[in-house]
Amino acid sequence: MDKICSIGHRGIAAEAPENTLASFARAIELSPDMIECDVRHTKDDNLIIMHDPTVDRTTDGSGCVAKMTLEEIKTLDAGSWRSPQYAGERVPTLDETLALCKGRVRLILELKEEEIDSSVVQAVRNFGMEDGVVIASFYDKVGLRLPNLSTRLVFKRLVWRYLPLTESESVQLVDESAALNASILGINYQAVSGALVRASHAAGIKIMPWTVDDRENMVSMAELGVDGITSNNLRLLLEVLKDIGAES
Numbered sequence: 001m002d003k004i005c006s007i008g009h010r011g012i013a014a015e016a017p018e019n020t021l022a023s024f025a026r027a028i029e030l031s032p033d034m035i036e037c038d039v040r041h042t043k044d045d046n047l048i049i050m051h052d053p054t055v056d057r058t059t060d061g062s063g064c065v066a067k068m069t070l071e072e073i074k075t076l077d078a079g080s081w082r083s084p085q086y087a088g089e090r091v092p093t094l095d096e097t098l099a100l101c102k103g104r105v106r107l108i109l110e111l112k113e114e115e116i117d118s119s120v121v122q123a124v125r126n127f128g129m130e131d132g133v134v135i136a137s138f139y140d141k142v143g144l145r146l147p148n149l150s151t152r153l154v155f156k157r158l159v160w161r162y163l164p165l166t167e168s169e170s171v172q173l174v175d176e177s178a179a180l181n182a183s184i185l186g187i188n189y190q191a192v193s194g195a196l197v198r199a200s201h202a203a204g205i206k207i208m209p210w211t212v213d214d215r216e217n218m219v220s221m222a223e224l225g226v227d228g229i230t231s232n233n234l235r236l237l238l239e240v241l242k243d244i245g246a247e248s
């Protein structure tokens, strides 16, 4: 079995409040290959880590991230909603996340907004982490702009699809991804087929499905030949990869 890249989704979201330093630190303890997190900007143009456009679901506050200052967001509790054990956990900035992860784990930074790409790349450069970060986005423009930034960051194309792709659909998707300079194709695992893996590899593009949280689907993704798996349940993923001889 070829080695498969293990990716902790939002840190280790199955065990800790997603997209917090506590979640990233807990994931790092397990030594995954990568951690994925989501980047947005605040009203005063700071970059923070949060999945949703509002703070409502993952903090004790309410409101749109883009209409709040960093100072306001930093007053919020981003841990109690998950467990009292994490009370007082704060929403991290991108810089705090880069500082924690530098030299410990590679990061997938998913840009949840398309206009923040140059600020994110600048932050990565400031930390000298060009080799330790993958830029991901659902926004095609992000991929098209990155090559002009003379950076080693790579782009990850993400699409929504819930049935295994046919051969012609696979070729079309891979062609679109190649045109966007993608080096990795991130996709819902339910869309992955043998045809898609073959087409991706023929184009020199790695395929890393998300978000796979049960053993059966982890094994079936591995059998299809994917290059990486993203999971909320990083602990289980690492156990499964070890069991099947695919840990990297």
Ligand code: G3P
Binding pocket: 009, 036, 038, 051, 110, 158, 186, 210, 211, 230
């Ligand atoms: O890794 C890809 C995945 O994170 C995309 O979906 O909604 O969890 O950000 P979402």
Ligand code: CA
Binding pocket: 036, 037, 038, 110
């Ligand atoms: Ca994400």
